[in-house]
Amino acid sequence: MADDLSARQHSGATGVVVLADGTLFWGQGCGAEGEAVGELCFNTAMTGYQEVMTDPSYAGQIINFTFPHIGNVGANAEDVEAINPHALGCVMAEPITAPSNFRSGKAFDExxxxxxxxxxxxxxxxxxxxRIRKSGAPNAVIAHRKDGKFDVEALVAKAKAWSGLEGLDLAKEVSSTQTWTWDEGPWKLGEGYLPGNLLADAPHVVAIDYGIKRAILRQLVDAGARVTVVPATASFEEILALNPDGLFLSNGPGDPAATGVYAVPVIQRWLETKKPLFGICLGHQLLGIAIGAKTVKMHQGHRGANHPVKQLSDGKVEITSMNHGFAVDAETLPANARATHISLFDQTLCGLELVDQPAFSVQHHPEASPGPQDSYYLFRRFVEGLRA
Known part of the structure; x- marks a missing residue:
């Protein structure tokens, strides 16, 4: 229930979302006690709440789930995209029920x-x-106290004082700090995550970790690549020393223009080698900046597992998973780049490729997790290009 700042405390409420303009949404708190400030956004996926909560791209954000039954299948140790959650918290329509799934290890609130x-x-x-669709994603505080006692004025002040995501580089905060290898493939019922069955001459991909999801790494391995992961701040010389056949630019949180301060020069030097490059989400935006395009903050962003994307080459429509609040401005693409995909929701750019070298990127998440598998072919396209 929404309320204004002058309203009385709701009887029995143990949690609240406080917007920077003083609007309050009361409810029953669960999970950890405390408070967190960030951008409030909504996600329309009907499954995969664990994957959403652990996606590093959600750093600095509070998730408002539009699907009402969140937590009903519990939680487990496998359905995660990073070692720990990166979303600050989540808002749900219904109370979390007792888990009902054979893979559940514990209740979602636990x-x-x-x-x-x-x-x-x-x-x-x-x-x-x-509200978000009308006015954009607001700054907000999510708070939970079992005693139901909140200093609302202080929470409003905290929401107002937060800087927002524009100009914020979060990739450094979620990135790994060391270079490491990944050899795990996709999940299989009854067997878990399978080891990659790579050939001796498997092409070598270096993946820059701006907040990479595990599902991306598994798809690269499944497509036949040997994968080494490097930190977001890795230098061009450090990447080249690993002797990669191709470079992958990962997803991640924050403002691409801010991350681009140190990421773009590395990408530009890689493009000079004319070796293959593939980028997803933040990686797509960074490639755009590296070739001279501009990025813009979106009104509400795209977050969910039901986003239709049109492939311009043949008109094919893919249903995709998305999670982004910034976009590459298609009008600013240089002459050596062309659009490959667009969103059928709002016509924003969802893919680009260079016409003079093997470099391409997409705004959506072809690895899904959660979401449909329509775009898996992009990983095969990239790895097959490395072999060629």
């Missing part, structure tokens, strides 16, 4: 508490979604 993440249930998530 999982949230274990990782220090705040949940809020019993909220009109449709009202929040409509």
């Amino acid at each position: 999982w949230l508490a274990d990782w220090g993440r705040i949940g809020l249930a019993g909220v009109d998530t449709r009202a929040i979604t409509r």
Whole structure:
């Protein structure tokens, strides 16, 4: 239920979302106690709440789930995209019920508490979604106290004082700090995650970790690549010393223009080698900046597992998974680049490729997790290009 700052404390409420303009959404807190400030956004996926919460691209954000039954299949140790959650907290329409799934290891609210993440249930998530669609993603605080006592004025002040995502480089905060190898393939029922069955001459991909999802690494391995992961701040010389056949630019959080300060010069030097490059999400935006295009902050962003994307070469429509609040401005693409995909929701650019060398990128998440598998072919295209 939404409320204004002058309203009385709702009887029995143990949690609240406080917007910077003073609007309050009361509910029942779950997970960890405490408070967190960030950008409030909505996600329309019907499955995969663990993958969403652990996606590093959600650093600095609070997730308002539009699907009402979040947590009903519990939580496990396999359905995660990073070692720990990166989303600050989540808002749900219905209380978390007892888990009902044979893979469940614990209840979702227990999982949230274990990782220090705040949940809020019993909220009109449709009202929040409509507000974001109308006014954009606001700064907000999510808070949970079992005694139900909140200093609302202090929480509003905290939401107002937060800088927002524009100009914020979060890739350094979520990136690994060392170079490491990855050889795990996709998950199989009854067997878990399978080891990659790579040939001796498997092409070598260096993946820059701006906040990389494990599902991306598994798809690269499944497509036949040998993968080495390097930190977001790795230099061109450090990457070249690994003797890669191709470079992968990962997803990640924050403002691409801010991350681009140190990432773009490395990408530009790689492009001079004319070796293959593939980018996803933040990696797509960084490639755009590296070739001279501009990025813009979106009104509400795209977050969910049901986003239609049109492939311009043949008109094929793919249903994709998305998670981004910035986009490459198609009008600023240079002459040596062309658009390959567009969103059928709002016509924003969802893919580009260079016409004079083997470099391409997409805004959507072809690895899904959660989401449809329509775009898996992009990993095969990249790895097959390395072999050629």
